Amino acid sequence: MTLPKSSVRSVDFVWEQTRQEAMVAIEEEPLLGGLIHASVLHHDSLVKALAYRFAQKLASTEMSAQLLREVSDAAYEADSSLVQAARADIVAVYERDPACHRFLQPLMFFKGFQAIQAYRIGNWLWRTGRKDLAYFVQMRVSEAFGVDIHPGAKIGRGIMIDHAHSIVIGETAVVGDNVSMLHSVTLGGTGKEDDDRHPKIGEGVLIGAGAKVLGNIQIGHCSRIAAGSVVLSDVPPMKTVAGVPARIVGEAGCAQPSVTMDQLIGIRGSED
Known part of the structure; x- marks a missing residue:
C-alpha cells in the first residue's frame, strides 16, 4: 500500500549518515567531542550545521561568528539550492577523494569543501545585491583557506x-x-x-x-x-x-x- 505524501517522513540520507559518523568519531576520539557536538550533533539539519561551520570558520575580530551566522541562516533560508549543492559536494568528495572515508570529513576537516560552501553564500550575497559583504566573504575565504573565488x-x-x-x-x-x-x-x-x-x-x-x-x-x-x-x-x-x-x-x-x-x-x- 502506498502511503499518502503527508505521512511519509522526509529523510536526508547525507545528514543522517553524517550524524551517525559523528557519534562514532566521538567514541574513537573523545578529545574532539566538544567540537563535533557543536558542529554536528547540536543541530537538527544539515542546513544548520553548514551555517554554523561557515560562521565559525570565517569569524574574526572584524566580524563576529554571531553576525556571520545571521548571514548564513538568511542565505540558506532564502535559497534551498545552497544546501542541495552542499549535499552533492559532500557525496562528490566522498566518492572521488581516496582520503575521504566518511561524509563527516568534508564538513569538519576538508578546506576545499568548506571554501566552496562559503563561496556559495558569498555568491548568494552577490546575486542579491549585497556586493560589499560578498567581497568580505571572499576575503575571509582566501585568508582562512587559501582559496580565492570571486563571488560573481x-x-x-x-x-x-x-x-x-x-x-x-x-x-x-x-x-x-x-x-x-x-x-x-x-x-x-x-x-x-x-x-x-x-x-x-x-x-x-x-x-x-x-x-x-x-x-x-x-x-x-x-x-x-x-x-x-x-x-x-x-x-x-x-x-x-x-x-x-x-x-x-x-x-x-x-x-x-x-x-x-x-x-x-x-x-x-x-x-x-
Missing part, C-alpha cells in the same frame, strides 16, 4: 577540490556540475579586460594540479587538463590536453574523468 563566478554542484591550496577562480568564470580540480588551479583572465574574460568549464571536467586555464575560452564537457598545463584556447569535449601551451594529446579516456580521477596520460611506445 558561477559554480555548479558536485564539485570536488582536492587539497584546495592556491585555487583562484575569476569573476566571470563558469564551472559546470561534477567538476574535479586539484590544488593550485587558476581559472583566470589574460589581461585587464573588464568584461566576460574567464573560462567556461563544462560538466565532468578534471583539472590537474597546477593547471592554468586563462581567458574567455570553452573547456568541453568530460575533458581532462593535465597537471601543470597552461590552456589558452578552446578544448573540445572528451579530450585530454597537456603542455605549455596545452594541446590535445588524446581522448579523455573515460566517460567521466572528474569521477574516475585518472590523471595518467598514455606514453607512446618507442615503435611510434
Whole structure:
C-alpha cells in the first residue's frame, strides 16, 4: 500500500549518515567531542550545521561568528539550492577523494569543501545585491583557506577540490556540475579586460594540479587538463590536453574523468 505524501517522513540520507559518523568519531576520539557536538550533533539539519561551520570558520575580530551566522541562516533560508549543492559536494568528495572515508570529513576537516560552501553564500550575497559583504566573504575565504573565488563566478554542484591550496577562480568564470580540480588551479583572465574574460568549464571536467586555464575560452564537457598545463584556447569535449601551451594529446579516456580521477596520460611506445 502506498502511503499518502503527508505521512511519509522526509529523510536526508547525507545528514543522517553524517550524524551517525559523528557519534562514532566521538567514541574513537573523545578529545574532539566538544567540537563535533557543536558542529554536528547540536543541530537538527544539515542546513544548520553548514551555517554554523561557515560562521565559525570565517569569524574574526572584524566580524563576529554571531553576525556571520545571521548571514548564513538568511542565505540558506532564502535559497534551498545552497544546501542541495552542499549535499552533492559532500557525496562528490566522498566518492572521488581516496582520503575521504566518511561524509563527516568534508564538513569538519576538508578546506576545499568548506571554501566552496562559503563561496556559495558569498555568491548568494552577490546575486542579491549585497556586493560589499560578498567581497568580505571572499576575503575571509582566501585568508582562512587559501582559496580565492570571486563571488560573481558561477559554480555548479558536485564539485570536488582536492587539497584546495592556491585555487583562484575569476569573476566571470563558469564551472559546470561534477567538476574535479586539484590544488593550485587558476581559472583566470589574460589581461585587464573588464568584461566576460574567464573560462567556461563544462560538466565532468578534471583539472590537474597546477593547471592554468586563462581567458574567455570553452573547456568541453568530460575533458581532462593535465597537471601543470597552461590552456589558452578552446578544448573540445572528451579530450585530454597537456603542455605549455596545452594541446590535445588524446581522448579523455573515460566517460567521466572528474569521477574516475585518472590523471595518467598514455606514453607512446618507442615503435611510434
